[in-house]
Amino acid sequence: MSSEEESRPSSSPTMHFVGKKADIVKAGRVTKRVNGCRDVLVMYHQGQLYALDMRCYHAGGPLQNGDIEEFNGRLCIVCPWHKYKITLAEGEGLYQAVDDPTVRPLKTHWRSKGVKQRIHKITEVSGDVYVTLNDSSEAIESDVYQTEKYRTVPLNA
Ligand code: FES
Numbered sequence: 278m279s280s281e282e283e284s285r286p287s288s289s290p291t292m293h294f295v296g297k298k299a300d301i302v303k304a305g306r307v308t309k310r311v312n313g314c315r316d317v318l319v320m321y322h323q324g325q326l327y328a329l330d331m332r333c334y335h336a337g338g339p340l341q342n343g344d345i346e347e348f349n350g351r352l353c354i355v356c357p358w359h360k361y362k363i364t365l366a367e368g369e370g371l372y373q374a375v376d377d378p379t380v381r382p383l384k385t386h387w388r389s390k391g392v393k394q395r396i397h398k399i400t401e402v403s404g405d406v407y408v409t410l411n412d413s414s415e416a417i418e419s420d421v422y423q424t425e426k427y428r429t430v431p432l433n434a
Contacts, residue, residue, distance in 0.1 A: 292400055292407035295319050301326065301406055308341050311408050315423055317397055319408065320345070320365065322352065327365040328397040328408045329354075332422035334370065335361050340394075349387035368394035368417070394419045 338358030370390035398409040
């Protein structure tokens with residue numbers, strides 16, 4: 278275990294140190310390989326910290342290079358590759374549905390595809406930030422891009 282990625286001893290063995298909050302706030306976003314097995318994007322936006330799988334559930338795009346925008350009142354990261362929108366808090370894929378394609382002008386509204394990106398828990402202790410991996414056994418689409426095969430995009434690209 279590297280000094281950069283140490284597990285917090287004591288009562289919370291699954292919390293992994295990812296950095297000082299001040300450094301993450303300054304950088305806005307950092308990427309870390311957590312517990313040697315999962316590439317996680319940690320973001321600070323509007324006073325809030327978020328952690329999610331680094332590669333987009335659609336085709337593995339580098340979410341660390343995406344813009345943060347609000348859609349239908351929900352903060353999303355917009356994947357730089359094909360512009361998929363993923364809610365920061367839940368990992369839901371959002372899309373615009375057309376009510377009736379025969380009616381012009383088209384009327385659209387936002388819908389959720391459900392959780393597509395694995396979101397991880399953030400804990401802050403005395404200025405240190407920890408990630409607890411979401412180890413739910415339920416498969417989430419972004420899991421596909423956490424294998425060696427997809428680690429072609431460098432962590433800090
Ligand atoms: Fe992210 Fe296609 S890889 S939108």
